[in-house]
Amino acid sequence: MLKWKLHYAWIILFVTFAALSAVQGIRLSFGAFIEPWENQFSLDRGTISLISALSFVVYGISQPIAGRLIDRFGARTILLYSTLLVGLSMMFTQWVTSPWQLFLLYGVIASIGVGGASNVAASVIITNWFNEKRGVAFGFLEAGFSVGQMVMVPVSLFFIQWFDWKMAVAVFALFLLIVIFPVLLLLLRNHPAEKGLHPIGGSREEENASSQIASASKLPVRGIFRSRNFWFLLLPFFICGFTTTGLMDTHLIPFTQLCGFSTTVTGSAISLLAAFNTLGTLLSGFIADRWSSRKFLATLYLLRAVSIGFLIVFVSDPELLLFFVAHPSLLILFSISFGLVDFATVAPTQLLATQHFKNYSMGLVMGWLFLSHQAGSALGAYLPGMIFEQTGHYTLAFYVSVFLLVGAAVLNLLLPESVKATSHEKACTE
Numbered sequence: 001m002l003k004w005k006l007h008y009a010w011i012i013l014f015v016t017f018a019a020l021s022a023v024q025g026i027r028l029s030f031g032a033f034i035e036p037w038e039n040q041f042s043l044d045r046g047t048i049s050l051i052s053a054l055s056f057v058v059y060g061i062s063q064p065i066a067g068r069l070i071d072r073f074g075a076r077t078i079l080l081y082s083t084l085l086v087g088l089s090m091m092f093t094q095w096v097t098s099p100w101q102l103f104l105l106y107g108v109i110a111s112i113g114v115g116g117a118s119n120v121a122a123s124v125i126i127t128n129w130f131n132e133k134r135g136v137a138f139g140f141l142e143a144g145f146s147v148g149q150m151v152m153v154p155v156s157l158f159f160i161q162w163f164d165w166k167m168a169v170a171v172f173a174l175f176l177l178i179v180i181f182p183v184l185l186l187l188l189r190n191h192p193a194e195k196g197l198h199p200i201g202g203s204r205e206e207e208n209a210s211s212q213i214a215s216a217s218k219l220p221v222r223g224i225f226r227s228r229n230f231w232f233l234l235l236p237f238f239i240c241g242f243t244t245t246g247l248m249d250t251h252l253i254p255f256t257q258l259c260g261f262s263t264t265v266t267g268s269a270i271s272l273l274a275a276f277n278t279l280g281t282l283l284s285g286f287i288a289d290r291w292s293s294r295k296f297l298a299t300l301y302l303l304r305a306v307s308i309g310f311l312i313v314f315v316s317d318p319e320l321l322l323f324f325v326a327h328p329s330l331l332i333l334f335s336i337s338f339g340l341v342d343f344a345t346v347a348p349t350q351l352l353a354t355q356h357f358k359n360y361s362m363g364l365v366m367g368w369l370f371l372s373h374q375a376g377s378a379l380g381a382y383l384p385g386m387i388f389e390q391t392g393h394y395t396l397a398f399y400v401s402v403f404l405l406v407g408a409a410v411l412n413l414l415l416p417e418s419v420k421a422t423s424h425e426k427a428c429t430e
Contacts, residue, residue: 008192009129009200013137015187016122017144019079022180023086023117025148026172029156030055036165041099054107055114056381060374062115067367069116075124075363076190082116083184087176089113094166094173119346120366127354127362128191132201134354135293138347139285145343146277224365229356232415233349234372236301236408240345241373243304243401246380248273248338255311255394256331259321265328269335276339284344292417293348293355298409300341300348305405307338312398352415 030052037043070078089110096102119141126137152172159168192199224230252273256266287296311334314324324330349369357365384397 007200008195008197011187012125012129012189013140015183016125017141019083019117019180019184020122020141020144021148021151022176023083023114024145025152026086026090027114028149029152033165036160037102043099047099051103051107054103055111056374056378058108058111059115060371060378062112063118063120063371063374064364064367066116066118066120067361067363070121070124070363071361074190075121076188078116079121080181080184080188082113083176084181085113086110086117087173087181090169090173090176093169119370120363123350123366124363125190129199130201131199133289135285135288135347135351137285138350139281139283139288142343142346143278143281146274146281150274224357224360229415232411233352234369236297236411237349237369238372238376239404239408241376242380243405244342245377247384247397247401250381251384251394260325261328261331265331269331272332273335273339273342276336277342280340280342280344281347285347288348288351293352294412294415294417297345297348297412300345301405301409301412304338304341305402307334307341308398308401310334310337312395312402315393315395
């Protein structure tokens, strides 16, 4: 009788997924605390938003720094103690008595921890444990962000409504400190060799040779920025951040309110977007393992451009806008279509990075990639708001986004096909 045994890499994937879901879900629940903090500390919306902006900047800057620390101390250590730092920050947040303490604890200290417990460390761990099925693993990992958002935001709203905001942050702190941190401490490992195992897909001679060369003498960091391929990957990822976390995560709700949709319709649309975002990230990893990642990325960016173009059609004409508002199913259709291609770009981007830049510091490569994504997110949150202040609508911001997304697709197609993808396509045609 055959016995099926679970490879430890899947346990690594699950605990890393749990850590990202918890930490990033807490980060994405910031909006639930805006009104309670305004009332508690007599602050206006602009000041509270400044805390979020500071958090955004610190989180972005921490990405390449985390990459460098991962090279020195290992991804497990950075992910482990970053989770601990976020948990402690949340614990102390419940006792703040003035706004500057919120700026320090949430805007700076917790955000440093969030930067460490992010895709940068997780990507390095997955690369170490998966020589095959990396796309699936990256997709599952990225789904942790949307799953965390779907779970943590309602949980925070529940505790704020029935107790207060201090109870909500205390629950988050205890969950990180009592559940997530011990699980990571007990189960997470940097390399399969620490458990006497090989990665999924086995150890490859060429990868062993390259890793020995890299450990003896890593290629200089400046070489990454001289590579056209790196810019063909980094610039589209900047645009990805501009059009997702920046534009839609920040301005979709104000846009629907401006159109005149009810709170119920808007809430349903956002929930469906998050749900299909999870589905899209899982499917993207599966597809990235079986098709050219550069062609897949270009397709995703073009589909995202089409989904935003769908909004442009209705907002460009008053009669069409009235028809749009009178038929909420059209907004639901947009949410589903955009959700499927929202975070779906992350897994193939990570996969391409591991294929094209495996001789460089992977932590640093991922750090710069996600810094670019955060920079795009910051610009995508600010620029549409500024355009709205000048014009009274988001139409121009949507046009800019479509133009950028088409450019991102072109840049991804300029990437050379990876050796793995080429050999896979040849095998499929034989």
